[in-house]
Amino acid sequence: MSRAGVWLTVASGLAFASSGPLAKSVLAAEWSPGAVLAVRLTGAAAVMLVLAASAEPDGLRGSVRHLRTIGAFGVIAVAGVQATFLLSLEYFQVGVSLMIQFLAPIAVIGWDWAVRGRRPSNATLLGAIVALAGAALVIDVLGAGGLSLPGLGWAALSMLCNAAFFLLSARTSDSLRPVVLLGTGLTVAAVTSWLLGALTVLPFHIGSATAAMGERRLPAWAALALLILLSTVVAYLCGVAGAARIGATLMSLILLSEVLFAVALSWLLLGEAVTPVQMFGAVLVIGGIALARYGADQRVTRRTQPAPAAR
Incomplete structure:
Protein backbone atom coordinates (compact mmCIF):
# COMPACT_ATOMS: atom_id res chain seq x y z
CA MET A 1 0.00 0.00 0.00
CA SER A 2 1.35 3.45 -0.93
CA ARG A 3 1.82 5.67 2.11
CA ALA A 4 1.75 8.71 -0.19
CA GLY A 5 -1.63 7.57 -1.54
CA VAL A 6 -3.06 7.32 1.97
CA TRP A 7 -1.87 10.80 2.93
CA LEU A 8 -3.13 12.27 -0.36
CA THR A 9 -6.56 10.78 0.33
CA VAL A 10 -6.59 12.09 3.91
CA ALA A 11 -5.65 15.53 2.52
CA SER A 12 -8.52 15.23 0.05
CA GLY A 13 -10.95 14.46 2.88
CA LEU A 14 -9.72 17.45 4.89
CA ALA A 15 -9.98 19.75 1.86
CA PHE A 16 -13.50 18.56 1.03
CA ALA A 17 -14.51 18.95 4.70
CA SER A 18 -13.58 22.65 4.60
CA SER A 19 -16.31 23.32 2.02
CA GLY A 20 -19.12 23.23 4.58
CA PRO A 21 -17.77 25.88 7.00
CA LEU A 22 -16.50 28.08 4.15
CA ALA A 23 -19.79 27.93 2.22
CA LYS A 24 -21.85 28.48 5.35
CA SER A 25 -19.78 31.55 6.27
CA VAL A 26 -20.69 33.14 2.92
CA LEU A 27 -24.33 32.06 3.19
CA ALA A 28 -24.42 33.75 6.62
CA ALA A 29 -23.39 36.97 4.83
CA GLU A 30 -26.71 36.74 2.92
CA TRP A 31 -25.25 35.31 -0.27
CA SER A 32 -27.75 33.00 -1.94
CA PRO A 33 -26.89 29.31 -2.48
CA GLY A 34 -27.07 29.94 -6.24
CA ALA A 35 -24.44 32.68 -6.07
CA VAL A 36 -22.07 30.61 -3.92
CA LEU A 37 -22.50 27.62 -6.23
CA ALA A 38 -21.92 29.58 -9.47
CA VAL A 39 -18.80 31.35 -8.19
CA ARG A 40 -17.33 28.16 -6.74
CA LEU A 41 -17.88 26.00 -9.81
CA THR A 42 -16.86 28.68 -12.33
CA GLY A 43 -13.59 29.36 -10.56
CA ALA A 44 -12.80 25.67 -10.08
CA ALA A 45 -13.66 24.88 -13.72
CA ALA A 46 -11.29 27.58 -14.98
CA VAL A 47 -8.41 26.27 -12.87
CA MET A 48 -9.09 22.61 -13.67
CA LEU A 49 -9.39 23.23 -17.43
CA VAL A 50 -5.95 24.86 -17.44
CA LEU A 51 -4.52 21.87 -15.56
CA ALA A 52 -6.24 19.39 -17.91
CA ALA A 53 -4.99 21.26 -21.00
CA SER A 54 -1.44 21.19 -19.63
CA ALA A 55 -1.43 17.56 -18.45
CA GLU A 56 -3.67 15.85 -21.02
CA PRO A 57 -4.05 18.03 -24.15
CA ASP A 58 -4.88 15.06 -26.39
CA GLY A 59 -7.36 13.69 -23.86
CA LEU A 60 -9.08 17.06 -23.62
CA ARG A 61 -9.50 17.21 -27.38
CA GLY A 62 -10.80 13.64 -27.43
CA SER A 63 -13.34 14.26 -24.68
CA VAL A 64 -16.01 15.10 -27.27
CA ARG A 65 -16.48 11.34 -27.68
CA HIS A 66 -17.73 11.16 -24.09
CA LEU A 67 -20.26 13.99 -24.04
CA ARG A 68 -22.99 11.87 -22.43
CA THR A 69 -20.78 10.80 -19.53
CA ILE A 70 -19.32 14.30 -19.08
CA GLY A 71 -22.78 15.89 -19.22
CA ALA A 72 -24.22 13.55 -16.60
CA PHE A 73 -21.12 13.94 -14.43
CA GLY A 74 -21.28 17.74 -14.55
CA VAL A 75 -25.04 18.16 -14.11
CA ILE A 76 -25.75 15.45 -11.54
CA ALA A 77 -22.49 14.38 -9.89
CA VAL A 78 -21.05 17.88 -9.43
CA ALA A 79 -23.69 20.62 -9.75
CA GLY A 80 -26.40 18.39 -8.28
CA VAL A 81 -24.30 17.36 -5.29
CA GLN A 82 -23.13 20.89 -4.52
CA ALA A 83 -26.49 22.63 -5.05
CA THR A 84 -28.48 20.26 -2.85
CA PHE A 85 -25.75 20.26 -0.18
CA LEU A 86 -25.79 24.06 -0.01
CA LEU A 87 -29.59 24.08 0.22
CA SER A 88 -29.51 21.53 3.04
CA LEU A 89 -27.17 23.81 5.03
CA GLU A 90 -30.07 26.23 5.49
CA TYR A 91 -31.75 23.59 7.70
CA PHE A 92 -28.97 21.33 9.06
CA GLN A 93 -25.55 21.74 10.58
CA SER A 148 -36.42 19.03 9.33
CA LEU A 149 -38.26 17.55 6.36
CA PRO A 150 -37.02 20.16 3.82
CA GLY A 151 -33.46 19.75 5.09
CA LEU A 152 -33.76 15.98 4.99
CA GLY A 153 -35.09 16.15 1.43
CA TRP A 154 -32.20 18.28 0.19
CA ALA A 155 -29.62 16.17 2.03
CA ALA A 156 -31.14 12.96 0.62
CA LEU A 157 -31.01 14.39 -2.91
CA SER A 158 -27.37 15.31 -2.30
CA MET A 159 -26.73 11.72 -1.23
CA LEU A 160 -28.32 10.36 -4.42
CA CYS A 161 -26.33 12.76 -6.60
CA ASN A 162 -23.18 11.70 -4.73
CA ALA A 163 -24.02 8.08 -5.52
CA ALA A 164 -24.15 9.09 -9.19
CA PHE A 165 -20.68 10.60 -8.73
CA PHE A 166 -19.31 7.20 -7.66
CA LEU A 167 -21.03 5.41 -10.53
CA LEU A 168 -19.92 7.90 -13.20
CA SER A 169 -16.36 8.22 -11.86
CA ALA A 170 -15.90 4.51 -12.56
CA ARG A 171 -16.46 5.19 -16.28
CA THR A 172 -13.08 6.82 -16.88
CA SER A 173 -10.86 5.06 -19.41
CA ASP A 174 -7.65 5.56 -21.37
CA SER A 175 -9.50 8.03 -23.63
CA LEU A 176 -11.19 9.85 -20.72
CA ARG A 177 -8.62 10.46 -18.03
CA PRO A 178 -9.76 11.54 -14.54
CA VAL A 179 -8.25 15.04 -14.82
CA VAL A 180 -10.04 15.51 -18.17
CA LEU A 181 -13.33 14.31 -16.70
CA LEU A 182 -12.90 16.75 -13.80
CA GLY A 183 -12.03 19.69 -16.05
CA THR A 184 -14.84 19.17 -18.55
CA GLY A 185 -17.32 17.99 -15.91
CA LEU A 186 -16.73 21.07 -13.74
CA THR A 187 -17.23 23.26 -16.82
CA VAL A 188 -20.61 21.64 -17.49
CA ALA A 189 -21.45 22.03 -13.80
CA ALA A 190 -20.55 25.73 -13.87
CA VAL A 191 -22.77 26.34 -16.91
CA THR A 192 -25.57 24.41 -15.16
CA SER A 193 -25.27 26.58 -12.05
CA TRP A 194 -25.64 29.78 -14.09
CA LEU A 195 -28.65 28.32 -15.92
CA LEU A 196 -30.28 27.43 -12.59
CA GLY A 197 -29.71 31.01 -11.50
CA ALA A 198 -31.15 32.45 -14.73
CA LEU A 199 -34.24 30.24 -14.38
CA THR A 200 -34.55 31.34 -10.70
CA VAL A 201 -34.39 27.70 -9.58
CA LEU A 202 -31.40 28.80 -7.50
CA PRO A 203 -31.71 32.60 -7.31
CA PHE A 204 -28.46 34.52 -7.70
CA HIS A 205 -28.01 37.13 -4.98
CA ILE A 206 -24.72 38.65 -3.80
CA GLY A 207 -24.74 39.62 -0.15
CA SER A 208 -22.31 41.38 2.14
CA ALA A 209 -18.61 41.77 1.34
CA THR A 210 -17.77 40.34 4.77
CA ALA A 211 -18.36 36.68 5.58
CA ALA A 212 -19.27 35.53 9.09
CA MET A 213 -17.44 32.50 10.44
CA GLY A 214 -18.74 32.13 13.97
CA GLU A 215 -17.49 35.16 15.89
CA ARG A 216 -14.85 35.86 13.26
CA ARG A 217 -15.12 38.06 10.16
CA LEU A 218 -13.25 37.70 6.88
CA PRO A 219 -13.66 39.11 3.36
CA ALA A 220 -16.23 37.16 1.35
CA TRP A 221 -13.80 37.00 -1.57
CA ALA A 222 -11.23 35.25 0.65
CA ALA A 223 -13.77 32.62 1.76
CA LEU A 224 -14.82 32.07 -1.87
CA ALA A 225 -11.20 31.81 -3.04
CA LEU A 226 -10.54 29.14 -0.41
CA LEU A 227 -13.76 27.38 -1.42
CA ILE A 228 -12.57 27.29 -5.04
CA LEU A 229 -8.89 26.44 -4.57
CA LEU A 230 -8.86 24.35 -1.38
CA SER A 231 -12.32 22.78 -1.13
CA THR A 232 -12.68 22.04 -4.83
CA VAL A 233 -9.45 22.03 -6.87
CA VAL A 234 -7.07 20.67 -4.21
CA ALA A 235 -9.73 18.27 -2.90
CA TYR A 236 -10.39 16.71 -6.31
CA LEU A 237 -6.73 16.60 -7.37
CA CYS A 238 -5.61 14.93 -4.12
CA GLY A 239 -8.50 12.48 -4.44
CA VAL A 240 -7.54 11.56 -8.01
CA ALA A 241 -3.85 11.22 -7.11
CA GLY A 242 -4.69 9.13 -4.04
CA ALA A 243 -7.00 6.79 -5.97
CA ALA A 244 -4.27 6.20 -8.55
CA ARG A 245 -1.97 4.93 -5.79
CA ILE A 246 -4.25 2.96 -3.47
CA GLY A 247 -7.34 2.17 -5.55
CA ALA A 248 -10.92 3.41 -5.39
CA THR A 249 -12.13 0.98 -2.68
CA LEU A 250 -9.52 1.88 -0.06
CA MET A 251 -9.82 5.54 -1.06
CA SER A 252 -13.57 5.53 -0.41
CA LEU A 253 -12.99 4.12 3.07
CA ILE A 254 -10.30 6.65 3.98
CA LEU A 255 -12.49 9.48 2.67
CA LEU A 256 -14.92 8.68 5.48
CA SER A 257 -12.52 10.80 7.53
CA GLU A 258 -14.16 13.78 5.79
CA VAL A 259 -17.15 13.43 8.12
CA LEU A 260 -14.95 13.69 11.21
CA PHE A 261 -12.96 16.56 9.73
CA ALA A 262 -16.18 18.40 8.87
CA VAL A 263 -17.56 18.03 12.40
CA ALA A 264 -14.27 19.23 13.90
CA LEU A 265 -13.96 22.21 11.54
CA SER A 266 -17.61 23.19 12.05
CA TRP A 267 -17.05 23.16 15.80
CA LEU A 268 -13.79 25.13 15.61
CA LEU A 269 -14.85 27.67 12.96
CA LEU A 270 -18.63 27.97 13.33
CA GLY A 271 -19.24 26.88 16.91
CA GLU A 272 -21.49 24.02 15.70
CA ALA A 273 -21.41 20.89 17.82
Missing part, protein backbone atom coordinates in the same frame (compact mmCIF):
# COMPACT_ATOMS: atom_id res chain seq x y z
CA VAL A 94 -22.61 20.98 8.29
CA GLY A 95 -21.74 17.67 9.95
CA VAL A 96 -25.33 16.39 9.86
CA SER A 97 -25.78 17.20 6.15
CA LEU A 98 -22.46 15.60 5.29
CA MET A 99 -23.19 12.41 7.24
CA ILE A 100 -26.45 11.97 5.31
CA GLN A 101 -24.61 12.63 2.04
CA PHE A 102 -22.08 9.93 2.93
CA LEU A 103 -24.78 7.26 2.78
CA ALA A 104 -24.16 7.33 -0.99
CA PRO A 105 -22.26 3.98 -1.01
CA ILE A 106 -25.38 2.34 0.43
CA ALA A 107 -27.42 3.79 -2.45
CA VAL A 108 -24.84 2.39 -4.91
CA ILE A 109 -25.18 -1.05 -3.32
CA GLY A 110 -28.97 -0.80 -3.64
CA TRP A 111 -28.64 0.24 -7.31
CA ASP A 112 -26.38 -2.73 -8.08
CA TRP A 113 -28.87 -5.08 -6.43
CA ALA A 114 -32.07 -3.65 -7.95
CA VAL A 115 -30.82 -2.81 -11.45
CA ARG A 116 -27.87 -5.11 -12.07
CA GLY A 117 -29.08 -8.07 -10.05
CA ARG A 118 -25.95 -8.18 -7.89
CA ARG A 119 -27.18 -9.34 -4.49
CA PRO A 120 -24.88 -7.99 -1.76
CA SER A 121 -23.16 -10.29 0.69
CA ASN A 122 -24.42 -10.72 4.24
CA ALA A 123 -21.61 -8.49 5.53
CA THR A 124 -22.64 -5.77 3.07
CA LEU A 125 -26.30 -6.01 4.09
CA LEU A 126 -25.36 -5.85 7.78
CA GLY A 127 -23.18 -2.82 7.11
CA ALA A 128 -26.03 -1.09 5.27
CA ILE A 129 -28.42 -1.70 8.18
CA VAL A 130 -25.88 -0.37 10.69
CA ALA A 131 -25.23 2.73 8.55
CA LEU A 132 -28.94 3.46 8.15
CA ALA A 133 -29.46 3.07 11.91
CA GLY A 134 -26.61 5.51 12.46
CA ALA A 135 -28.18 7.97 10.01
CA ALA A 136 -31.44 7.84 11.98
CA LEU A 137 -29.51 8.91 15.09
CA VAL A 138 -27.63 11.60 13.17
CA ILE A 139 -30.81 13.32 11.95
CA ASP A 140 -32.34 12.81 15.41
CA VAL A 141 -35.58 11.21 14.23
CA LEU A 142 -36.52 10.45 17.85
CA GLY A 143 -35.75 13.92 19.15
CA ALA A 144 -38.43 16.53 19.62
CA GLY A 145 -38.26 19.04 16.78
CA GLY A 146 -34.99 17.61 15.55
CA LEU A 147 -36.20 16.50 12.14
CA VAL A 274 -23.35 17.65 17.40
CA THR A 275 -24.92 15.88 20.36
CA PRO A 276 -23.42 12.70 21.87
CA VAL A 277 -26.26 10.70 20.28
CA GLN A 278 -25.45 12.18 16.87
CA MET A 279 -21.76 11.42 17.36
CA PHE A 280 -22.63 7.81 18.16
CA GLY A 281 -24.74 7.78 15.00
CA ALA A 282 -21.77 9.11 13.03
CA VAL A 283 -19.63 6.24 14.31
CA LEU A 284 -22.34 3.79 13.19
CA VAL A 285 -22.54 5.43 9.75
CA ILE A 286 -18.79 5.23 9.23
CA GLY A 287 -18.51 1.70 10.63
CA GLY A 288 -21.51 0.46 8.65
CA ILE A 289 -20.22 1.84 5.35
CA ALA A 290 -16.76 0.39 6.05
CA LEU A 291 -18.34 -3.03 6.72
CA ALA A 292 -20.48 -2.76 3.58
CA ARG A 293 -17.44 -1.87 1.51
CA TYR A 294 -15.46 -4.74 3.04
CA GLY A 295 -18.24 -7.20 2.19
CA ALA A 296 -18.43 -5.95 -1.39
CA ASP A 297 -14.64 -6.11 -1.78
CA GLN A 298 -14.48 -9.67 -0.41
CA ARG A 299 -17.16 -10.81 -2.84
CA VAL A 300 -15.24 -9.33 -5.79
CA THR A 301 -12.05 -11.01 -4.57
CA ARG A 302 -13.72 -14.43 -4.34
CA ARG A 303 -15.31 -14.00 -7.77
CA THR A 304 -11.99 -13.16 -9.44
CA GLN A 305 -9.97 -15.94 -7.79
CA PRO A 306 -9.19 -18.80 -10.21
CA ALA A 307 -10.93 -22.10 -9.58
CA PRO A 308 -8.74 -24.83 -8.01
CA ALA A 309 -7.15 -27.12 -10.54
CA ALA A 310 -8.67 -30.61 -10.84
CA ARG A 311 -6.53 -33.45 -9.58
Whole structure:
Protein backbone atom coordinates (compact mmCIF):
# COMPACT_ATOMS: atom_id res chain seq x y z
CA MET A 1 0.00 0.00 0.00
CA SER A 2 1.35 3.45 -0.93
CA ARG A 3 1.82 5.67 2.11
CA ALA A 4 1.75 8.71 -0.19
CA GLY A 5 -1.63 7.57 -1.54
CA VAL A 6 -3.06 7.32 1.97
CA TRP A 7 -1.87 10.80 2.93
CA LEU A 8 -3.13 12.27 -0.36
CA THR A 9 -6.56 10.78 0.33
CA VAL A 10 -6.59 12.09 3.91
CA ALA A 11 -5.65 15.53 2.52
CA SER A 12 -8.52 15.23 0.05
CA GLY A 13 -10.95 14.46 2.88
CA LEU A 14 -9.72 17.45 4.89
CA ALA A 15 -9.98 19.75 1.86
CA PHE A 16 -13.50 18.56 1.03
CA ALA A 17 -14.51 18.95 4.70
CA SER A 18 -13.58 22.65 4.60
CA SER A 19 -16.31 23.32 2.02
CA GLY A 20 -19.12 23.23 4.58
CA PRO A 21 -17.77 25.88 7.00
CA LEU A 22 -16.50 28.08 4.15
CA ALA A 23 -19.79 27.93 2.22
CA LYS A 24 -21.85 28.48 5.35
CA SER A 25 -19.78 31.55 6.27
CA VAL A 26 -20.69 33.14 2.92
CA LEU A 27 -24.33 32.06 3.19
CA ALA A 28 -24.42 33.75 6.62
CA ALA A 29 -23.39 36.97 4.83
CA GLU A 30 -26.71 36.74 2.92
CA TRP A 31 -25.25 35.31 -0.27
CA SER A 32 -27.75 33.00 -1.94
CA PRO A 33 -26.89 29.31 -2.48
CA GLY A 34 -27.07 29.94 -6.24
CA ALA A 35 -24.44 32.68 -6.07
CA VAL A 36 -22.07 30.61 -3.92
CA LEU A 37 -22.50 27.62 -6.23
CA ALA A 38 -21.92 29.58 -9.47
CA VAL A 39 -18.80 31.35 -8.19
CA ARG A 40 -17.33 28.16 -6.74
CA LEU A 41 -17.88 26.00 -9.81
CA THR A 42 -16.86 28.68 -12.33
CA GLY A 43 -13.59 29.36 -10.56
CA ALA A 44 -12.80 25.67 -10.08
CA ALA A 45 -13.66 24.88 -13.72
CA ALA A 46 -11.29 27.58 -14.98
CA VAL A 47 -8.41 26.27 -12.87
CA MET A 48 -9.09 22.61 -13.67
CA LEU A 49 -9.39 23.23 -17.43
CA VAL A 50 -5.95 24.86 -17.44
CA LEU A 51 -4.52 21.87 -15.56
CA ALA A 52 -6.24 19.39 -17.91
CA ALA A 53 -4.99 21.26 -21.00
CA SER A 54 -1.44 21.19 -19.63
CA ALA A 55 -1.43 17.56 -18.45
CA GLU A 56 -3.67 15.85 -21.02
CA PRO A 57 -4.05 18.03 -24.15
CA ASP A 58 -4.88 15.06 -26.39
CA GLY A 59 -7.36 13.69 -23.86
CA LEU A 60 -9.08 17.06 -23.62
CA ARG A 61 -9.50 17.21 -27.38
CA GLY A 62 -10.80 13.64 -27.43
CA SER A 63 -13.34 14.26 -24.68
CA VAL A 64 -16.01 15.10 -27.27
CA ARG A 65 -16.48 11.34 -27.68
CA HIS A 66 -17.73 11.16 -24.09
CA LEU A 67 -20.26 13.99 -24.04
CA ARG A 68 -22.99 11.87 -22.43
CA THR A 69 -20.78 10.80 -19.53
CA ILE A 70 -19.32 14.30 -19.08
CA GLY A 71 -22.78 15.89 -19.22
CA ALA A 72 -24.22 13.55 -16.60
CA PHE A 73 -21.12 13.94 -14.43
CA GLY A 74 -21.28 17.74 -14.55
CA VAL A 75 -25.04 18.16 -14.11
CA ILE A 76 -25.75 15.45 -11.54
CA ALA A 77 -22.49 14.38 -9.89
CA VAL A 78 -21.05 17.88 -9.43
CA ALA A 79 -23.69 20.62 -9.75
CA GLY A 80 -26.40 18.39 -8.28
CA VAL A 81 -24.30 17.36 -5.29
CA GLN A 82 -23.13 20.89 -4.52
CA ALA A 83 -26.49 22.63 -5.05
CA THR A 84 -28.48 20.26 -2.85
CA PHE A 85 -25.75 20.26 -0.18
CA LEU A 86 -25.79 24.06 -0.01
CA LEU A 87 -29.59 24.08 0.22
CA SER A 88 -29.51 21.53 3.04
CA LEU A 89 -27.17 23.81 5.03
CA GLU A 90 -30.07 26.23 5.49
CA TYR A 91 -31.75 23.59 7.70
CA PHE A 92 -28.97 21.33 9.06
CA GLN A 93 -25.55 21.74 10.58
CA VAL A 94 -22.61 20.98 8.29
CA GLY A 95 -21.74 17.67 9.95
CA VAL A 96 -25.33 16.39 9.86
CA SER A 97 -25.78 17.20 6.15
CA LEU A 98 -22.46 15.60 5.29
CA MET A 99 -23.19 12.41 7.24
CA ILE A 100 -26.45 11.97 5.31
CA GLN A 101 -24.61 12.63 2.04
CA PHE A 102 -22.08 9.93 2.93
CA LEU A 103 -24.78 7.26 2.78
CA ALA A 104 -24.16 7.33 -0.99
CA PRO A 105 -22.26 3.98 -1.01
CA ILE A 106 -25.38 2.34 0.43
CA ALA A 107 -27.42 3.79 -2.45
CA VAL A 108 -24.84 2.39 -4.91
CA ILE A 109 -25.18 -1.05 -3.32
CA GLY A 110 -28.97 -0.80 -3.64
CA TRP A 111 -28.64 0.24 -7.31
CA ASP A 112 -26.38 -2.73 -8.08
CA TRP A 113 -28.87 -5.08 -6.43
CA ALA A 114 -32.07 -3.65 -7.95
CA VAL A 115 -30.82 -2.81 -11.45
CA ARG A 116 -27.87 -5.11 -12.07
CA GLY A 117 -29.08 -8.07 -10.05
CA ARG A 118 -25.95 -8.18 -7.89
CA ARG A 119 -27.18 -9.34 -4.49
CA PRO A 120 -24.88 -7.99 -1.76
CA SER A 121 -23.16 -10.29 0.69
CA ASN A 122 -24.42 -10.72 4.24
CA ALA A 123 -21.61 -8.49 5.53
CA THR A 124 -22.64 -5.77 3.07
CA LEU A 125 -26.30 -6.01 4.09
CA LEU A 126 -25.36 -5.85 7.78
CA GLY A 127 -23.18 -2.82 7.11
CA ALA A 128 -26.03 -1.09 5.27
CA ILE A 129 -28.42 -1.70 8.18
CA VAL A 130 -25.88 -0.37 10.69
CA ALA A 131 -25.23 2.73 8.55
CA LEU A 132 -28.94 3.46 8.15
CA ALA A 133 -29.46 3.07 11.91
CA GLY A 134 -26.61 5.51 12.46
CA ALA A 135 -28.18 7.97 10.01
CA ALA A 136 -31.44 7.84 11.98
CA LEU A 137 -29.51 8.91 15.09
CA VAL A 138 -27.63 11.60 13.17
CA ILE A 139 -30.81 13.32 11.95
CA ASP A 140 -32.34 12.81 15.41
CA VAL A 141 -35.58 11.21 14.23
CA LEU A 142 -36.52 10.45 17.85
CA GLY A 143 -35.75 13.92 19.15
CA ALA A 144 -38.43 16.53 19.62
CA GLY A 145 -38.26 19.04 16.78
CA GLY A 146 -34.99 17.61 15.55
CA LEU A 147 -36.20 16.50 12.14
CA SER A 148 -36.42 19.03 9.33
CA LEU A 149 -38.26 17.55 6.36
CA PRO A 150 -37.02 20.16 3.82
CA GLY A 151 -33.46 19.75 5.09
CA LEU A 152 -33.76 15.98 4.99
CA GLY A 153 -35.09 16.15 1.43
CA TRP A 154 -32.20 18.28 0.19
CA ALA A 155 -29.62 16.17 2.03
CA ALA A 156 -31.14 12.96 0.62
CA LEU A 157 -31.01 14.39 -2.91
CA SER A 158 -27.37 15.31 -2.30
CA MET A 159 -26.73 11.72 -1.23
CA LEU A 160 -28.32 10.36 -4.42
CA CYS A 161 -26.33 12.76 -6.60
CA ASN A 162 -23.18 11.70 -4.73
CA ALA A 163 -24.02 8.08 -5.52
CA ALA A 164 -24.15 9.09 -9.19
CA PHE A 165 -20.68 10.60 -8.73
CA PHE A 166 -19.31 7.20 -7.66
CA LEU A 167 -21.03 5.41 -10.53
CA LEU A 168 -19.92 7.90 -13.20
CA SER A 169 -16.36 8.22 -11.86
CA ALA A 170 -15.90 4.51 -12.56
CA ARG A 171 -16.46 5.19 -16.28
CA THR A 172 -13.08 6.82 -16.88
CA SER A 173 -10.86 5.06 -19.41
CA ASP A 174 -7.65 5.56 -21.37
CA SER A 175 -9.50 8.03 -23.63
CA LEU A 176 -11.19 9.85 -20.72
CA ARG A 177 -8.62 10.46 -18.03
CA PRO A 178 -9.76 11.54 -14.54
CA VAL A 179 -8.25 15.04 -14.82
CA VAL A 180 -10.04 15.51 -18.17
CA LEU A 181 -13.33 14.31 -16.70
CA LEU A 182 -12.90 16.75 -13.80
CA GLY A 183 -12.03 19.69 -16.05
CA THR A 184 -14.84 19.17 -18.55
CA GLY A 185 -17.32 17.99 -15.91
CA LEU A 186 -16.73 21.07 -13.74
CA THR A 187 -17.23 23.26 -16.82
CA VAL A 188 -20.61 21.64 -17.49
CA ALA A 189 -21.45 22.03 -13.80
CA ALA A 190 -20.55 25.73 -13.87
CA VAL A 191 -22.77 26.34 -16.91
CA THR A 192 -25.57 24.41 -15.16
CA SER A 193 -25.27 26.58 -12.05
CA TRP A 194 -25.64 29.78 -14.09
CA LEU A 195 -28.65 28.32 -15.92
CA LEU A 196 -30.28 27.43 -12.59
CA GLY A 197 -29.71 31.01 -11.50
CA ALA A 198 -31.15 32.45 -14.73
CA LEU A 199 -34.24 30.24 -14.38
CA THR A 200 -34.55 31.34 -10.70
CA VAL A 201 -34.39 27.70 -9.58
CA LEU A 202 -31.40 28.80 -7.50
CA PRO A 203 -31.71 32.60 -7.31
CA PHE A 204 -28.46 34.52 -7.70
CA HIS A 205 -28.01 37.13 -4.98
CA ILE A 206 -24.72 38.65 -3.80
CA GLY A 207 -24.74 39.62 -0.15
CA SER A 208 -22.31 41.38 2.14
CA ALA A 209 -18.61 41.77 1.34
CA THR A 210 -17.77 40.34 4.77
CA ALA A 211 -18.36 36.68 5.58
CA ALA A 212 -19.27 35.53 9.09
CA MET A 213 -17.44 32.50 10.44
CA GLY A 214 -18.74 32.13 13.97
CA GLU A 215 -17.49 35.16 15.89
CA ARG A 216 -14.85 35.86 13.26
CA ARG A 217 -15.12 38.06 10.16
CA LEU A 218 -13.25 37.70 6.88
CA PRO A 219 -13.66 39.11 3.36
CA ALA A 220 -16.23 37.16 1.35
CA TRP A 221 -13.80 37.00 -1.57
CA ALA A 222 -11.23 35.25 0.65
CA ALA A 223 -13.77 32.62 1.76
CA LEU A 224 -14.82 32.07 -1.87
CA ALA A 225 -11.20 31.81 -3.04
CA LEU A 226 -10.54 29.14 -0.41
CA LEU A 227 -13.76 27.38 -1.42
CA ILE A 228 -12.57 27.29 -5.04
CA LEU A 229 -8.89 26.44 -4.57
CA LEU A 230 -8.86 24.35 -1.38
CA SER A 231 -12.32 22.78 -1.13
CA THR A 232 -12.68 22.04 -4.83
CA VAL A 233 -9.45 22.03 -6.87
CA VAL A 234 -7.07 20.67 -4.21
CA ALA A 235 -9.73 18.27 -2.90
CA TYR A 236 -10.39 16.71 -6.31
CA LEU A 237 -6.73 16.60 -7.37
CA CYS A 238 -5.61 14.93 -4.12
CA GLY A 239 -8.50 12.48 -4.44
CA VAL A 240 -7.54 11.56 -8.01
CA ALA A 241 -3.85 11.22 -7.11
CA GLY A 242 -4.69 9.13 -4.04
CA ALA A 243 -7.00 6.79 -5.97
CA ALA A 244 -4.27 6.20 -8.55
CA ARG A 245 -1.97 4.93 -5.79
CA ILE A 246 -4.25 2.96 -3.47
CA GLY A 247 -7.34 2.17 -5.55
CA ALA A 248 -10.92 3.41 -5.39
CA THR A 249 -12.13 0.98 -2.68
CA LEU A 250 -9.52 1.88 -0.06
CA MET A 251 -9.82 5.54 -1.06
CA SER A 252 -13.57 5.53 -0.41
CA LEU A 253 -12.99 4.12 3.07
CA ILE A 254 -10.30 6.65 3.98
CA LEU A 255 -12.49 9.48 2.67
CA LEU A 256 -14.92 8.68 5.48
CA SER A 257 -12.52 10.80 7.53
CA GLU A 258 -14.16 13.78 5.79
CA VAL A 259 -17.15 13.43 8.12
CA LEU A 260 -14.95 13.69 11.21
CA PHE A 261 -12.96 16.56 9.73
CA ALA A 262 -16.18 18.40 8.87
CA VAL A 263 -17.56 18.03 12.40
CA ALA A 264 -14.27 19.23 13.90
CA LEU A 265 -13.96 22.21 11.54
CA SER A 266 -17.61 23.19 12.05
CA TRP A 267 -17.05 23.16 15.80
CA LEU A 268 -13.79 25.13 15.61
CA LEU A 269 -14.85 27.67 12.96
CA LEU A 270 -18.63 27.97 13.33
CA GLY A 271 -19.24 26.88 16.91
CA GLU A 272 -21.49 24.02 15.70
CA ALA A 273 -21.41 20.89 17.82
CA VAL A 274 -23.35 17.65 17.40
CA THR A 275 -24.92 15.88 20.36
CA PRO A 276 -23.42 12.70 21.87
CA VAL A 277 -26.26 10.70 20.28
CA GLN A 278 -25.45 12.18 16.87
CA MET A 279 -21.76 11.42 17.36
CA PHE A 280 -22.63 7.81 18.16
CA GLY A 281 -24.74 7.78 15.00
CA ALA A 282 -21.77 9.11 13.03
CA VAL A 283 -19.63 6.24 14.31
CA LEU A 284 -22.34 3.79 13.19
CA VAL A 285 -22.54 5.43 9.75
CA ILE A 286 -18.79 5.23 9.23
CA GLY A 287 -18.51 1.70 10.63
CA GLY A 288 -21.51 0.46 8.65
CA ILE A 289 -20.22 1.84 5.35
CA ALA A 290 -16.76 0.39 6.05
CA LEU A 291 -18.34 -3.03 6.72
CA ALA A 292 -20.48 -2.76 3.58
CA ARG A 293 -17.44 -1.87 1.51
CA TYR A 294 -15.46 -4.74 3.04
CA GLY A 295 -18.24 -7.20 2.19
CA ALA A 296 -18.43 -5.95 -1.39
CA ASP A 297 -14.64 -6.11 -1.78
CA GLN A 298 -14.48 -9.67 -0.41
CA ARG A 299 -17.16 -10.81 -2.84
CA VAL A 300 -15.24 -9.33 -5.79
CA THR A 301 -12.05 -11.01 -4.57
CA ARG A 302 -13.72 -14.43 -4.34
CA ARG A 303 -15.31 -14.00 -7.77
CA THR A 304 -11.99 -13.16 -9.44
CA GLN A 305 -9.97 -15.94 -7.79
CA PRO A 306 -9.19 -18.80 -10.21
CA ALA A 307 -10.93 -22.10 -9.58
CA PRO A 308 -8.74 -24.83 -8.01
CA ALA A 309 -7.15 -27.12 -10.54
CA ALA A 310 -8.67 -30.61 -10.84
CA ARG A 311 -6.53 -33.45 -9.58
